């Protein structure tokens with residue numbers, strides 16, 4: 100099934116916020132949140148955590164898939180509101196949150212959405228202290244019972260991308276390591292930092308037994324839709340690479356022209372991609388760069 104809604108996904112597993120910018124909650128003795136969307140969604144996550152757990156103070160951990168503005172935007176806000184909340188991320192992600200340029204970029208991409216939001220001051224991302232530095236292939240067993248999960252480093256979308264896999268539910272939280280469906284169910288491959296690493300990460304994920312894929316935007320896939328999805332992404336990613344190579348041929352290596360052609364065809368003409376135009380174009384440029392430079 101392809102679900103586009105918040106709420107319960109499976110026993111102990113919930114999507115919070117709106118499907119466009121979900122955070123995923125795994126309940127148990129020490130409940131865990133995965134990702135924390137954009138800054139303006141902070142209060143909504145907090146109220147959904149309250150609704151699901153009774154008391155937001157029960158949330159013990161927040162694990163992040165990567166340092167993009169639409170995955171960590173509300174993390175600092177949640178940490179400030181939930182005493183004792185421990186944030187887990189890779190070392191690279193933790194270092195990013197200390198860089199003034201990265202903080203400024205996260206702020207800048209979030210700021211248009213904070214306009215008109217009342218008391219938005221404490222929603223502004225001003226950096227984040229990471230408490231738990233995760234390693235690749237770690238098994239994390241929360242104290243107090245509840246399902247364990249594994250970390251799988253899946254670089255290629257960004258250098259710091261991490262996926263989380265919950266074996267007892269066969270559930271995967273991949274961030275953008277597996278691309279995202281647009282509204283027409285066309286997959287947008289998301290190899291911003293490296294095509295080669297992205298494909299290697301996809302092969303790693305394809306080896307998992309998966310019943311649930313919690314995509315980073317819009318949809319949760321279950322059953323057969325989840326099982327076939329990673330292979331589909333691999334095929335679509337190869338196709339998209341070829342499209343970029345053909346474009347570079349057609350326009351004699353002019354990356355700007357390739358960007359405009361793909362932007363018009365995939366974004367403007369279809370209206371099926373909900374990502375803000377600025378972020379879409381920054382990302383498309385990075386994908387063309389990765390292919391043009393053989394990364």
Ligand SMILES: [Zn+2]
Pocket residue numbers: 165167170256275
């Ligand atoms: Zn991302």
